[in-house]
Amino acid sequence: AQSVTQLGSHVSVSEGALVLLRCNYSSSVPPYLFWYVQYPNQGLQLLLKYTTGATLVKGINGFEAEFKKSETSFHLTKPSAHMSDAAEYFCAVRTNFGNEKLTFGTGTRLTIIP
Amino acid sequence: DGGITQSPKYLFRKEGQNVTLSCEQNLNHDAMYWYRQDPGQGLRLIYYSQIVNDFQKGDIAEGYSVSREKKESFPLTVTSAQKNPTAFYLCASKKEGATGYTDTQYFGPGTRLTVL
Numbered sequence A: 001a002q003s004v005t006q007l008g009s010h011v012s013v014s015e016g017a018l019v020l021l022r023c024n025y026s027s028s029v030p031p032y033l034f035w036y037v038q039y040p041n042q043g044l045q046l047l048l049k050y051t052t053g054a055t056l057v058k059g060i061n062g063f064e065a066e067f068k069k070s071e072t073s074f075h076l077t078k079p080s081a082h083m084s085d086a087a088e089y090f091c092a093v094r095t096n097f098g099n100e101k102l103t104f105g106t107g108t109r110l111t112i113i114p
Numbered sequence B: 001d002g003g004i005t006q007s008p009k010y011l012f013r014k015e016g017q018n019v020t021l022s023c024e025q026n027l028n029h030d031a032m033y034w035y036r037q038d039p040g041q042g043l044r045l046i047y048y049s050q051i052v053n054d055f056q057k058g059d060i061a062e063g064y065s066v067s068r069e070k071k072e073s074f075p076l077t078v079t080s081a082q083k084n085p086t087a088f089y090l091c092a093s094k095k096e097g098a099t100g101y102t103d104t105q106y107f108g109p110g111t112r113l114t115v116l
Helices: none
Strands: A003-005 A010-014 A019-021 A024-026 A033-038 A044-050 A056-058 A064-068 A073-078 A087-094 A102-104 A108-113 B004-007 B010-013 B019-025 B031-037 B043-051 B054-057 B064-066 B076-078 B087-094 B111-115
Touching: A003 A087, A003 A102, A010 A019, A019 A108, A024 A073, A024 A087, A033 A064, A033 A073, A044 A056, A044 A064, A044 A073, A073 A087, A102 B043, B004 B087, B010 B019, B019 B031, B019 B087, B019 B111, B043 B064
Parallel strands: A010 A108, B010 B111
Antiparallel strands: A003 A024, A019 A073, A033 A044, A033 A087, A056 A064, A064 A073, A087 A102, A087 A108, B004 B019, B019 B076, B031 B043, B031 B087, B043 B054, B064 B076, B087 B111
16 A cells, blocks of 8 residues: 655744655555645645656745655755745655555644744 | 635534535546545545546545536535544545646645534
8 A cells, every 4th residue: 555654743943944854655656746735724735746757856935855766755855944834744645556546644744933 | 717616614514414515626627536634644535536427435435425517516515424524624636647647636725614
């Protein structure tokens, strides 16, 4: 079965510091991987995705993530945190090929310290 | 503007009543999805539909029902059989790829259901 593990349900960083949110996946087929962001009482917005090709993907708001097959990881980073980055972040993986369901991690709540 | 609308944003119901949550999209997307979100549990798939008049159960379908009579609409009914219906419900849609390529799921703003 496909699964996603997000290490750390809560992460706090100082404004201007590096943001690192961890995501490890399990998949029996080549994975498609996604990071979404959710602000309070809102839907999810896509930050970035990896399908094929370049393993370092860049997304919106200065975020990027690197697909590492050997480590089954897809960690999300941002060089310098901004107060507006405070939100909940979800990593997701596509399941069986031809079956377009996504499996989500349990989320990481990011707090920015002024 | 194209997008996904969910209504209402907040919904209160008495225990034992069925309630229907609305989801409409004008993105001309083929597939639509319903998720349930509970604190600390991420998103769990309730039902999804890849084509009109067809839908499949997700991971937690018990106590829920759906219909897909129109491409734009995918309403979710929370029945009295759902033991713990209070949650945040999210609808999503996606354009199906001809070769199975997974395009992005786009999400609506959600409906927060509280059963009293």
